[in-house]
Structure formats: C-alpha cells, structure tokens
Amino acid sequence: MPFIPHTRDDVSAMLQSIGVSNVEELFSEIPSSIDRADLSAVPRGVTEMEMLRVLSERAKKDEVGPCFIGAGSYDHHIPAAVWDLASRGEFLTPYTPYQAEASQGTLQVLYEFQTMMSSLTAMDVANASVYDGGSGLAEAILMAVRCNRRNQSKKILICGAVNPFYIQAANTLVRGQGIELVQGDLSNGTYAIDLSEGEEVCAVVVQQPNFFGLLEDVDEICDWARTKNAMVVAVVNPMTLAVLKPPGEWGAEGADICSGDGQPLGVPMSSGGPSFGFLCTKLQHVRQLPGRIVGRTTDRAGSLGYTLTLQAREQHIRRAKATSNICTNQGLLVTAATIYMSIVGLRGLGNVASTCHSNTKYLVDKLCKSGLVKKTFVEPFFHECALDLSCDAQIVCDMLLRQEKILAGYALGRSFPEFQSSLLICATERRTQAEMDRFSETLLNACMSLARGQ
Amino acid sequence: MSDTPSELKYTKTHEWARLDDGTVVVGISDYAQDALGDVVFVELPVVGDDVKEGEEVAVVESVKAASDIYSPISGSISQVNELLDEQPELLNSDPYGEGWIFTISPTDSDDYEELLDSNGYDEFCSSEEHEN
C-alpha cells in the first residue's frame, strides 16, 4: 500500500477501539443515495521505479538545445547550492509559518527576502510573494484602486509594452470588480500617451525594461501620472534592478506599487511555473498590500524573532473585506530566490545583468551587420530585442527548432498581429559565444532560404 | 464585568457616543475593546466626509481581528483623534477618554437621543454573550 504504514494488526486494533467492525461503517453518514465513486479512468498503481521510467522518457522528449527566448521566462544559471538547500525537507515540507516558534527558519528567510526585494526596487516594504508576474500585476492593480483616494476612476492605463501574458491574466482576475484595462498606443515600441485631456485614470502601468526589451522613459511617465492624480504601478524584472534605476527612484516621487515575476532569481523556467510574483510598495500603503508579511519582533525572553504580521488584512481574519483571497503563495520559490540572491550577491547579480545585456547586444549587432535583419524599434534595449526578419518570424522559429533544436525567440506576431515579421530574442549570461555565433548563422540562413521562397 | 458609564449612549455595534456642545464624540465601548484585545491600528475617517447612520467609517485592528466602526448617527465628520496613529493602545487603556476616535456634527441632533442608554446596552451585551 503506497504511503500507508498500517499493518493488519494495527487496523484491527484501531477498528476495535472505535467500536466498528469495518472501515466502511465509518462512512455511514454519507447518504446511500449518493453513488460510490468509480475510478475506472485511473490506471493501476506502479512503483516509484516504474513511474520514474515513464516520466523520464517524457522529460527526455522535451529536451532541446540553447534557449534564445525570453518574453517573461529566462534561462539563467542557478548555483548548485540553491536547490540543494531549498529541497531540504525542512524548507520543502513545512506548512505556512502560522506557528511562529516552530517556523523561525522560514520566517527569517522571508524577512531577508522582503529586505532584498525592497532594496532592489527601492521601495519600503515587500510582501512574501503572490503567484506569478501575471497575478502580481492583477493584485497591484486591485491595490491601486483601493489606495487611490484622489480619483474614483476604475480605468487602468497600460502605458507602452507591458507583458501581454500578464495583461491577459490580470484581465481575468480584476474584471469581476468592474476594472477596465486600457492599452495605450504601441507603434513605436515604447509609451505614447494618447489620453484625451481631462480623462481620469486610477493608475498607470509601465514595465521596465518593457516586453520588447526597450527602456522606457519611466521618469517622465511617473511625473506625468502625478499630474493626473494617477497611481504608478511598475512592472520590473528584479535581475535588471541590480543595474537599472529602481522604481522607488523613478521621477520626482517614485512609483507607488511595484510588481513582477521572480523567476530570474534562481527559479528554473519549468514551463512557466512554479515561479513567484512579488509586490513592493511604500510604507503608507502597507495595509493595502495583499498576501503574507513577516515582521521582526521579540519573544518573551527578549530575543529577536520573526512572526507573520498585519494579518488583519488577510482572508482568514477579514473574510469578505480582505485585501485579497490569497493564502497559499509561492513560499518555496521565495526561499530559493533568497538563497540565490545571497550566493550570487551584490556583485554577482550586477554581473549577471550586465552580461545579459552585452551578450544580447553582441548577438543583435552581429545579426544586424548582415543587413538581412534590422531592429524593429529604436534603441536602447536591455537584454531582449525585437528583430524584423522581413519574413514570417514563426516560420523561422519552427525551422530553427526542427533543424538545429534551437529555441530561436518569441515570434511577436503571436501576441501582436502588427509585428508578424518580428522575433524577440534574448541571450542570457548562459549563452556562449559559440552558441550565439551558431544561432546567428542558422537564423540568417533560414531568413535567406525563406527570402528565396523555399 | 466591563465598564459602561451611564452618561453615554451606545449602539448594538459597540460604539459609544457623547453629545458635547452640539457635536457627538464617538469611540468603542470597554466591552468591545476587551473582546478585540490589544489594538494595533486604527484607520481613521476623513474629516469633512458626510456619513449616514450605520455606515462603516473606521476600522480597528487587533492582532486577531479587524472590526468595522459604524457611525452611530448621520452627519459630517468634524474631527479625528490623530493621537491614535501613534498610540492605538489608547483604545484599550482609556476607551472612553483619550481613546475617542472621531467627532461628528449631527444632521439631526434628535438622532442622538434614540441611541441605547447604558442599561439597554448592558442588557444587549449579556444577551449576546448568552447566545454564544
């Protein structure tokens, strides 16, 4: 019996103690009019060895060559120690740290995480995670609506190229509350404000670097939003904040709320999940922040210790008036990210960021020098760049995958029909010069063969 | 037994009210602060807001609960106790004095007279306890 320790003697002793003759009697309160389950679609059980054989075959099928796709999920190096530590049973298998005295490990990790994220974003506080970048944006928007007391608008302006997958998810998650997301003009690749004079918006959402990899003039957007009494929601890639100006320092007053996906911080791509979303804000909005928050306090003996705090915001206390319905978050991924940030450290994260930029720049320069492709948008970009291939980018992706097992990039036409010939590429610190050169060659060959009409 | 001063008026949602020179001062009862436990935060109303009787105007948070504060009468918020921003514990230590939460200029001062008196409130509290 998998995972059940009972011996036959145990079962009979237990039944005897209860005073029933068989297990079925314990279910006597289930009305007999309800059919008993029929599990005919569940296969017969197998051993761990057999299960692993089947799943290894499947995993092997999905292995491919070097990855040049970004678009919200990035192929970074993860130090060996990160998941060795995060997979320790003491981090992997506890519950949410409601019993603080029995959870100081997880609680301190979360406090350290809050510190690192607040500092990276230059905001005052961070929560202990939400599900991912998409749900993070949704929670940031809901929070902005609760926080903005200067106008009553429920309209959110998406300024420039914000990750379309985040916007889709956020649309699902906030629609029930009558909130409307309005996409600004995208033709230049960066923001363009096309709001009619006098129109109110509750908040402006801006992503840095944006979905096309471009750097937005975030200072100007922030300052403009202030004149409209709108909150500023920043969407950021935390890895880039080792070198890019953090949201807390954008414009004269900084962004109000900052969200994003923590996958670049030591979390494998794993088909997009589990990863984690993060939310940071200014201290004045902390009571509108959803999710768990850890605070440092003292115990009865006067020693420093940690506990969940501000719980009156949360569903288990506030019920229908809670800031969010979230309870389970992405704790284990946060543990991994905290360990990742400690091991690569201040210098390491900065070098990861700068190398991602210089690798992508090397690749883009090399490709553009050929004259066959050109940048879709004007610079500056950070570690992703859209290239106009003058042919259907999806077909090029398929060719590279079939012929060379290379993940060529994200064909922008899949999300933006107006950019059918554009390919969004990314070269992280993991990409070697040999990989980049081979990629460049095969990509250009594919473009040429398509141009010849093959 | 909790303290219920007889010169005050009360609501079934555990606010007290005191008519003071035309305005009504509002706080929470001793019974309510005891049930909530250590208060850690008070979200104050906004001065100048017009409120209706029974409308949620403030929130009192303890570690284990959050409780809405309802306006006992209709009117406009005239003052809030900003001391509570720094010292929310005043609600526990002095609920009828320094722990007042806000004052309200009533639309109709007769409304005040219709609130529960201390005997009525005590009776209400003990009946509520029996129900639990």
Next chain:
Amino acid sequence: MDNNQTIFDISRPNRFAGAQIPEMGSLSDIPLHFLRDSSPCLPEVSEIQAIRHYTNLSHQNFAIDRNFYPLGSCTMKYNPRGAHRAANQPGFLNRHPLTSVETSQGVLQCLFELQEILTNVTGMDAVSLAPMAGAQGELAGLLMIRAYHESQGEAHRDEIIVPTAAHGTNPATATMSGYKVAETKVGADGDVDLEHLKQVVGPQTAGIMLTNPSTCAVFERQIVEISKLVHDAGGLLYYDGANLNAILGKVCPGDMGFDVLHLNLHKTFATPHGGGGPGAGPVAVNGRLVPFLPIPIVGQRNNQFEWFGSDEIPNSIGTMSAFMGNTGILIRALSYALMLGREGMIRVAEYATLNANYLAKELEKAGFKLAYPDRKATHEFLITLSDETAKFGIRAMDFAKRLLDFDIHAPTTYFPLLVPECFLIEPTETESKEQLDAFVHAMSTMRMEAQTNPRQLLDAPHHQYRKRLDEVKAARELDLTWQPKSKKTAQTK
C-alpha cells in the same frame, strides 16, 4: 555564534562567491539616466557562509519530513520524494513556457493524463489545471458561475451564499469576483441549518460555496436536499476541495450535485507545502460550465497533444497566470497519482478516516471533549478545550504551543470560530498508529500539567528556537526589512 544574525549581519563589503560570478558585461551604450546610482542591499558573503546560514535556518523549522503535523483542513501528508525527482528532470525543469508543442509532447501528455484522472475522481465532465492555488481555483469557479448566469440572461444574480463556518477564502473570493456575500447558519449538529438556508436562497442567488466534509469536520448529510434547494432557485453549487482527502475514491462531488469545484493538489495530491506554497488549484466542472473553463487546457488533435486556448474555448473566463499555472506542481501530482493508482486512491479516504476516528476515540477515552460526539469523524475532527480553559485557565493556544515541545506541530486552533477553544485535528492516512498514540500521550500529559503545573503550558514552548513571540509589538512597531545599525539608530526617535 550569535544565532540571531541575518545574512546582512554576516555580509562584508567586497566579499563574494567567486565561482558564481560571471564576467562583467559592458553597459556603456545605455544612457546614464536609466542606470542605478544607489547600491541595493544584497548580501556580500562567501558560498559556504550562505550555505551554513540557510542550513542553520532550516533547522529552526518544523516540517513533514521531521514532525507529525495534525493540522486540520491542511492535509499535511507525506510528500513522496519520487514525485519531487520526477518533476526535477532537466527536460521538465528547463522547458521554456513558449516552446512549441512539437517539443513539448512529454509535458503535455503529463498534463493531459492529470486532467483525465482529476475528471474521473471528482465525477465531473472536464478539468482545467490553470489555477495556481486553491484560492485562485475558487476565483475561477465563481467567475465561471458568473459567466454562466450571464449567458443565461441572469446577470442580476449577485449573491453567493457561504456558511458562517466557511474558510475565510470563500467570502474573500466572492468579493474578489464582484459578488455580495450572504451567510447561512450552521446547526448544532454541524450541518447547515436547512431552514435558515431556505430563507437565504432566492432569485438573487448566484450560487453556494460548500466544503464537504464541512469545516466542522463532519459530512454534510443534507447535501442532496441543499443541492435541490439551490438548483431549484437557479443557483449553482461550488465545492471547496479543501477536504477532498476525506472522500477521495469513496464518493465524488459530481455525484453530490456540485457544478464546479477546485482541488488543492498540495493537500489531496501530496505535493509539498514549501513553507507556504506553491500549491495548485485545478478546477473541475460539469457540462454546463465547460464552455467557460480557464485556459489553457491540454487537448488532443491529430494524435498530438495541443494547447486549447481562446480559439477552442471562446467563452473561457481567460488565463489565470502568465503561462500554464504551476506546471511543476502538476507533474508532482501526476507522479503521486500514478504511484497510488486506482486501488491506492480508494485507500486514501479509508485510512485518513480510520486514523481520524481512532484518534478521536482515543482522545475521548483520555477525557477530551469532542465538539460533535454524536457524529462520525471524517478525515478530521474537532475537540473543544473549553473545559480545560474554565477549570485550569489554560487556553487552546497554550496547548498548541506546549505541543511543539513534544515535537508535534499544533493542530489548527480557533477555527471554526463557532466552536470555542477548539482544535481541528487531521492526522492524514500516512501516519502510523504509534504516532497517533504518541499524540494522545502528549495531550494527556499536557492535561496533567494543566492541573499540576500550569506554567508549563502558559510559558510554552520551552524547547524551541524562540519563546512565544510578541505579535502585538510586531504589528504596532513594524519592522519589515533589515536596516544597517547606523540607520536604525538614526531613525529612533
């Protein structure tokens, strides 16, 4: 060494883990105003310092791998390591979410099979694996109920009914999806007060959210009547899958009349809780809600597994995450399901129920008071320590803290609120009789201490890394991020 240190206290300027630092790239082409002047507060430590720090912190946690965790409603069962290994294979871990379906047949097959298994065990018609946790599953469920009513021209239905004892997520989710909440009372026997429900149900009812077994840890015996009552009024039934472990393989929510439900795979399907996540909250629906399922879903076309999105499911409520939920957790759940198999899955509810009933009976024999002594325990049960509170002044929280000294994690305390000084106890099927007996022994010992030496409980825990923490101070004097000592002193008034 001072074990109060944070990683920042250990940090020293210009120290780093040399093997982990890639070469510095050039940023010279990026205009200066985009770059950061300030230096973020990130640790500067060696690799071994980091490893030691986090290994030592791990020692300060209770965990399933170390302790019995009878945490009611949370289903803290063993998390098979085999499932962890299965999900951690390079082909799965390194898969970019936007890879084409051609090179994703392995993972898609896994997800497809999991959909099939979950459809079967819930007795529903279709499953979407998209929601990332139970609460997101609830939201998906209510958004589908809303979409259904709108499609029927019944958009005026604006109320969701929840029992007073429901999990806090239920009313919170109703609010998030734009619904009003109507509460229905729970009767003295733990079942819904049917007469009260009749008064609450009406033309405004969009649906009702129920957990069965209920949050009072008993099987809702009137479920068929409730289903008829709500359906006759035009509402739908939502099943909160938090307690599915109690009936897994026995009866199906679909056969009780539920229209939509979520499963907590991190409970029923044994994926690790990770100190607060990740979970996964797939939703299962019957026929009338299939058109509204969240996307993506894995389908089959031309002998190939494919993503079905808005083209195939045009009336879907949409996506719930950037990509495909918590795929890595879904693979773990499938691995668990494959090892259990049909016969193993039936045993889940049976042994979970056997363990709970045995533990309830043994505690009752030891003098503890069951909240619903006339009812059968389900996979969990409630005791009330109100007698101990009255007699000895020892509250449920004191018992909970003292239990930690016996290396047992506290049960769920003070939930549901309508039972005073309660413990909600869920042993799960993976615990041995010896472990259950040890729990009874610990409880009896504590009861003795309550009479003879109450300080043992009032001052507990005694043998953990910290004594009881000051939660009032934590909330009043917010300290949410570490600051260098110099800065902290400067801030003190």
